Amino acid sequence: MRPTPSIPLPYAGSLTDVAGIEVGHFSDTRRPTGCTVILAREGAVGGVDVRGAAPGTRETDLLSPGNLVQQVHGVMLAGGSAWGLAAAEGxxxxxEERGVGMDVRFGTLPIVPAAVLFDLPMGDARIRPDAEAGYAACEAASKQAPAEGNVGAGSGALVGKLFGVDRAMKGGIGCASVTVGGVTVGALIACNALGDVIDPDTAQVVAGARTADGRSLLDTRRALMRGDVPKPLLAGTNTTLGVVATDAVLTKVQANRLAMAAHDGLARSINPVHTMSDGDTLFALATCRVPLEGNAPGMTVLSAMAAEVVAIATVRAVRAARSVTLGDWHIPSAVEFAGA
Known part of the structure; x- marks a missing residue:
């Protein structure tokens, strides 16, 4: 496994710009896979929206507005397909060792929803994130801006697989944040999309399916519209995951609406998105530090902010990624294709 160096991107903000949020990665050195934990030790109001048709998730039902639990203490994003859900146990x-969680009389119960992406083509599929990997990600967590690119849950991520994984490009992790009227919204995205990643400002493909000779970007949308036939797909072999967080005071209903609106950012930056072979899942966390009163932005503005940071973070995920060579298989990055 030989990754190429990456070129640092200008800072665009981070999920950790939201007060009360920490992020930690575990990247497995044996093959490209790993997990990323988002911690809210003081608790955060949580929501989730699953748009892909092939999700791998844990404890997402409890985030429904009609269900009892009001706060979560972390979110785990992992590679390894459904096996990777074990990382949440760590x-x-x-x-629990640090006394963080919900008091259930007989113990302190941390609430840690999770979602996974499919990165098994990258190396030995028997190696996947487990409880120890999840624990290690927590050990690495901090309030500092997390690394982007080939790290954590994005270690084995690929994009542009509709015409075969051999014509894909490297995906990864990306972050962004924006502050409006004293309220901050941040995003962290692990992009392992079936479709191409698009720069929403230029409508140009940044990374995705390549032409048969591997030397150029195909543009999956246009290829499909002219009748090119995609390869048969195994459901669930892709998936973009992410967390959107804000320091605004939100209810559980509002947190779920924020997660729904955040998917607009995926729709701007991935094409096609939310497919039958993706398990696209976005979580929303509100650390409830800033009341939505006075001149603070309301839900309409917060929703626009969430979509914006998700779109930016998704593009950064592929721009921060590095090319990887596994034996005879070379997976190029967006930086390599740009000639940087």
């Missing part, structure tokens, strides 16, 4: 153990 986060629960780490938080």
């Amino acid at each position: 986060a629960m153990r780490w938080l």
